[in-house]
Amino acid sequence: MEIRRTETHPKWMFWKKRRYVVATLAFFGFFNVYALRVNLSIAIVAMTENKTITLDNGTIIYGPEFDWDSKIQGYILSSFFYGYITTQILGGWISARIGGKRVYGAGIAVTAALTLITPWLASVNVYLLLAVRIIEGVFEGVTYPCIHAVWARWAPPLERTRLATLAFSGSYVGTVVAMPLCAYLAESLGWPSIFYFFGTLALIWCAIWWVVVAESPDEDPKISKAELNYIKESLGHIDPNRRIHHPWKEILKSLPVWAIVVSHFSENWGFYTLLTQLPKFMKEILNFDLGRTGFMSALPYLAMSIVIPISGYVADRLQEKGILTTTQVRKLFNCGAFLAQTVFMLGAAFVLTPGGTITCLTLAVGLGGFAWSGFSVNYLDVAPQHASVLMGLGNTVGTLPGILSPIISGYIVTTPTAEEWQIIFYIASAIYLFGCLFYGTFASGEVQPWAIEGSSVKDTPMQERAKEGHENKSFEPDI
Structure with a gap:
């Protein structure tokens, strides 16, 4: 079987290729996921x-609102x-059966709606705030797993990394x-405006996603015949309606799977530590005001938002040109990144000056x-x-840092001091190295092997040509 390279649009007009429309809208979806x-x-x-607060009875006090x-x-x-x-x-399981597009859109829509009522709940009781954040987590929890159900139908193998990393960079x-923007809204309009603004923005995105994106290329009325054939042939004619049975025993025994899972945990530990604690660290140790x-x-x-799509493009090119195998690309990008993070996290621990x-x-x-061109696409x-x-x-394993890191930080950093x-930073460095x-x-x-058994998925002509390495270095999909 031969895949014909019939171009319908110039290569640079990527926005007219429907798979890139999906990736771009997924980018804005993850933008909202992380903003929320x-x-x-x-x-x-x-x-x-601490600030000056006027109570309902006219009394003026100086202290925190909460x-x-x-x-x-x-x-x-x-x-x-x-x-x-x-x-x-659960999100991955459902999306494999009913489609990733629906699950992705619904998860963000419910989270956005709950974000709009967060200020009111926080003012009533701290436990209501805890409850709504837990429920938001339930619905956002489906977003990352289900996007791979989207790529399983939309992403040609030699474009997986660039499409997936383009979407992930939205985070x-x-x-x-x-x-x-949150800092600006808090200072200008008050902290509740943060939740109103981003909740509304996410709901607008949900409406666009639901109208524009199709569950699979076959269901997209605006896709060209050439692009549809290219995607279907490159994926080996996977039937999107075929019921998939997941070999859980083999999955849980697989060391390559656990290599990805451990990496996911390691990357998220450093990321979530900084995501939740960096504003506090900068205010308490570096003495920055809220705006700064x-x-x-x-x-x-x-x-990171600049590096991720660049790394995805470079990773795909290294495979297309036959310079490195997929395994070599994944290990080079993943391990190189973790070593750099280990070094610079230790540097941050020792320097402790604003610029450094x-x-x-x-x-x-x-x-x-x-x-992210390593473990995240490796699935x-x-x-x-x-x-x-x-x-x-x-x-699931990668979410544990989001739970443990803020709590551990809260127990370690109590004074606070630079030593705490x-x-x-030492903990994050050690986890990156492991x-x-x-x-x-x-x-x-x-x-x-356990993923091939009973499956119609095998190397497509495009993948076979990429594996031939130097004999086909010039091969490049243009559709």
Whole structure:
């Protein structure tokens, strides 16, 4: 079987290719996912800082609007992840059956609606705030696993990394935009405006996603015949309606799967530590005001949002040109990123000056973007048709840092002092290093035997040509 390279649009007109429309809208979906998640990290600084408050009876007091100690704040910041961890595997399982598009859109829509009522619930009772954040986590928990169900139908094998990383980079752009914007909204309009703004924005995105994106290429009325044939042939004619049975025993015994899961945990430990604690660290140790805190906290994620799509493009090119195998690409990008993060996290622990610390953290988080061309796409390599549930498994374990890190930080950083914060950075560095060693030893970029059994998935002509390496270095999909 031969795949014909019939171009319908110039290569640079990627927005007319429907798979890139899906990836772009998924990018904005993850933008909203993280904006809805990170908003409380900035809002809680405004909610608990000392200020002049006029009570209903006219009495003027000076103090925080919400008198929560560091331990309570740790539980509030981690509460989202109590719900988030419960729906990872379920989200992957459901999306494999009814489609990732529906699950992805519904998960963000419910989270956005709950975000709109967050200020009212917080003013009533701290336990209601905890409850709504847990429920938000339940619905956002399906988003990462189900997006792999979308890619299983839309992403040609040699474009998986660039399409997936383009979408995932929306998470970090959302963080970059949300942190300074949340700080601005809190200072200008009050902290409740943070939740009203981002909740409304996410609901608008949901409407667009629901109208524009189809569940599969076959269902998209605007896709060209050439692109439809290209996607179907490159995926080996996978039947999207075929009922998939997941071999859980083999999955749980697979070291390549656990290599991905351990890496997912390691990357998320450092990421969630900074996501939830960086604004506090900058205010307490670096003495930044709220406005500068929001802006400076966003710098590491700005670096990551730039690196992720670049790394995805480079990773795919290395495979297309036959320079490296899929396994080599995944290990190089993943382990290289983790080593860099280990070094720069240790640097942040030792420097502890505004310029030096921000530089180290920006490099640590930014270079970590290369890891997303490693472990995050690796789910699709080892078991394409099971990728959504594997992502659910990985993200379940990867959510534990979101629960544990803020609580541990709340118990360690109590005074606060620079020495206490150094311990936080030491822990993150050690976990990055362990993830590097484990992934480098056990990871694989090949489809696993248990994922082939009873499946119609096998190497397509495009993949076979890529595996031939130097004999077909010039091969490149143009559709």
